[in-house]
Amino acid sequence: MLAYPLASLAQLCRLNAQYEERTSRVIVDWNMISHTTKTTYILLKSTDAKNWTEVVTDKMLRNYTAEDVFDYDDRVNRDQTYYYRLRIIDAGKKTVAFSNTVTVSTEADKTTWVIYPNPVNDVLHLVYEGNNIIKGVINVTVQDITGKIVIRFRAASTNKKLEIPVSQLRKGMYVVQIYIMNEMALNQKFVKQ
DSSP states (O other): OOSSOHHHHHTTEEEEEEEETTTTEEEEEEEEOOOSSOEEEEEEEESSSSSOEEEEEOOOOBOOOTTOEEEEEEEOOSSOEEEEEEEEEETTSOEEEEOOEEEEEOSTTOOOEEEEOSSBSSEEEEEEOOSSOOOSOEEEEEEETTSOEEEEEEEOTTOSEEEEEOTTSOSEEEEEEEEETTEEEEEEEEEEO
């Protein structure tokens, strides 16, 4: 049994990623906020958000501080979507939490959305981190594993931060989708605790 709740530990780190088209690199950075339990991390990467490979491992267990900022330069291919997340490990080498998952598209003019926390208890945050202006209304849906839409709403294109209340949902796996001008900008799974 863990001495700390998984959801709170997952919120202790914040992962960001930015694609640099000129150099064909994704710059991934993250920080770990202070916590009383010693932990370490593994940076994971995927091209399908299902199969993950380890990219960077910090082998040292420590109490991180908010000033501990880490980064990784990842050479990537164009016209591909990449997913990054952190696996947080305790002293017993057990996975105790995952960070938010960041989606990065290397396709021209694609939008970049980040969702967190994942798993989520009350409110799922959707943050637009793209450089392009959003043209059109933002349509958001949340589906259960059977494909049934359980949440649907629209937001103005000026919104770069959206909050979805999910406390009323049953525990389990869901998919959040964002459509802008009938094109999918995000299709990501999340877990409701």
